[in-house]
Amino acid sequence: MFVAVCCGVSRCSPMSLICHESVRNGDHFQRWAEKRLRGSVQEVSKSFELRHSDALGVHAVARSAISAGDLIIAEDALLRILPLKDAARRLLERFGDLEGFLQPALGVDWGSTDKEVREAALELFYAHPITERRSQESAHITACEELLQMWPPLRATGWSPAQLLRFLHIVDLNIHKDERPSHAEFTGIFVLGSKFSHSCEPNASWSFDQRGRLQYGAIRPIAAGEVLTFSYVGNGMNLITSTLVRRQRLATLCFICRCERCKGPDLARPLPCPRCRGECLPCYPDQDESGFGIHGSRCDAIEDAVLWRCTGCEAQVPASELPLQAEAELAELVPQVMQAPPDSASEDAEKLSKLRVKAAKALGPGHWACFLATFAWLQKCLVCLRNEPVITFSEAELHAASVEVARWLEVVTPKNVEQRLCALFMAARLARQLGGGVRSWGYDPECPLGEELQAATRTELRGWELKEDCVVGPEVPQANFKRLKSLPSGPPFLSRWV
Numbered sequence: 001m002f003v004a005v006c007c008g009v010s011r012c013s014p015m016s017l018i019c020h021e022s023v024r025n026g027d028h029f030q031r032w033a034e035k036r037l038r039g040s041v042q043e044v045s046k047s048f049e050l051r052h053s054d055a056l057g058v059h060a061v062a063r064s065a066i067s068a069g070d071l072i073i074a075e076d077a078l079l080r081i082l083p084l085k086d087a088a089r090r091l092l093e094r095f096g097d098l099e100g101f102l103q104p105a106l107g108v109d110w111g112s113t114d115k116e117v118r119e120a121a122l123e124l125f126y127a128h129p130i131t132e133r134r135s136q137e138s139a140h141i142t143a144c145e146e147l148l149q150m151w152p153p154l155r156a157t158g159w160s161p162a163q164l165l166r167f168l169h170i171v172d173l174n175i176h177k178d179e180r181p182s183h184a185e186f187t188g189i190f191v192l193g194s195k196f197s198h199s200c201e202p203n204a205s206w207s208f209d210q211r212g213r214l215q216y217g218a219i220r221p222i223a224a225g226e227v228l229t230f231s232y233v234g235n236g237m238n239l240i241t242s243t244l245v246r247r248q249r250l251a252t253l254c255f256i257c258r259c260e261r262c263k264g265p266d267l268a269r270p271l272p273c274p275r276c277r278g279e280c281l282p283c284y285p286d287q288d289e290s291g292f293g294i295h296g297s298r299c300d301a302i303e304d305a306v307l308w309r310c311t312g313c314e315a316q317v318p319a320s321e322l323p324l325q326a327e328a329e330l331a332e333l334v335p336q337v338m339q340a341p342p343d344s345a346s347e348d349a350e351k352l353s354k355l356r357v358k359a360a361k362a363l364g365p366g367h368w369a370c371f372l373a374t375f376a377w378l379q380k381c382l383v384c385l386r387n388e389p390v391i392t393f394s395e396a397e398l399h400a401a402s403v404e405v406a407r408w409l410e411v412v413t414p415k416n417v418e419q420r421l422c423a424l425f426m427a428a429r430l431a432r433q434l435g436g437g438v439r440s441w442g443y444d445p446e447c448p449l450g451e452e453l454q455a456a457t458r459t460e461l462r463g464w465e466l467k468e469d470c471v472v473g474p475e476v477p478q479a480n481f482k483r484l485k486s487l488p489s490g491p492p493f494l495s496r497w498v
């Protein structure tokens, strides 16, 4: 029976349909898949399996091809981590900075968990090896001892302080949490959902359904054998940044990303070559996680390139000869202005217009900060077009900027579907305001975004439609728009700059 499902693609563990034989405790995963997955495990395992590799640990892989928009898995939580009631919150106040880290210890309704669930919580999830360095964690162990003494339901688990600490580290790295208050009760840890890896060009994304079940869907076509991924740092413009900035963000989660985009050249960060008119790209040092401490700022442990290489004259250029100070300033300023609420759109469009010029001059038009300034400028202009009787920019400028954005995304991050769709939708809205159809705003609706767009409309961007030469979306009432921090009727990820 096992062979019938898996034949020709990979070898299952004898005890487990859902796991490749490389996974050590396949039977254990199988048991929880049977308990928590929606649908039969046999059905799910036609397109989904867990494997183990040295580079990624246990990770989810597509066993067969998956179409964009398809549901990959739907899973109930192993255990939920609920918002704290007042008594628990007061109790945690005494722990100062540790409060947030300790919160899950009191957020679980321990009385409703059995021994099997608690064992699975400690055994089936990833905890970074550095969290085993107990000597660095005496304050944490003491806090766990105190919590176990003070909170009888927690004490009833029978866990030692070290086991509780391991659980807290596990939650830290594996939690699925949707920041919307209406979804606060859905927060939890999920056995199979926790095995999706991170990628800076992900092929899947997750959401909770109305009952709080975790569901992963494909956001682009996925080939058999591909690692299943989502973005651990949100799907907004975080993924547009340089490899360095992404590494710094991911360092808070204790790992250095080894996705295909991070292994390749950092195309989002070209800087002008001081020797010729070409562009230099950074040569990052090979780095692993050994420099990370358990707590504190791990971002500081991330090393920037000392040498850069020009793609034109091939010179090796020391970092000291490049405009890194200007880069740091723009990398901070542009997202700040982009994030400002829409009621200052007109002033912000002015600011961004200046920042675009500054970034193009100091860093060159290919740098992500320059791209983002252009993208954000288009957003603000769209808001102005909708709301203001007089505008200070020309239609030709908007067209040119939209085409720039489309080309940049196509060349630098062709697989970042959500970001490309986001830009495409902005073009569609501009086209609706000013005419011309998306083609004249930089997008050919048939190729290659057409397919992605259709997939996205099937999943989270419901209501959008691809017409012959334009994209049309649902109108959002003006009242909603005033409450939104970002663009009206945009996909939700637009407002998530973390």
Ligand SMILES: C[S@@+](CC[C@H](N)C(=O)[O-])C[C@H]1O[C@@H](n2cnc3c(N)ncnc32)[C@H](O)[C@@H]1O
Pocket: 055, 056, 057, 058, 059, 124, 125, 126, 128, 173, 174, 194, 195, 196, 197, 198, 199, 253, 254, 255, 256, 257, 258, 259
């Ligand atoms: C939530 S866990 C994923 C499951 C985990 N691989 C396991 O063995 O159970 C996150 C961890 O997986 C690894 N990981 C995920 N995505 C990665 C990536 N793109 N590059 C390197 N390691 C990754 C890192 O060790 C990270 O801390």
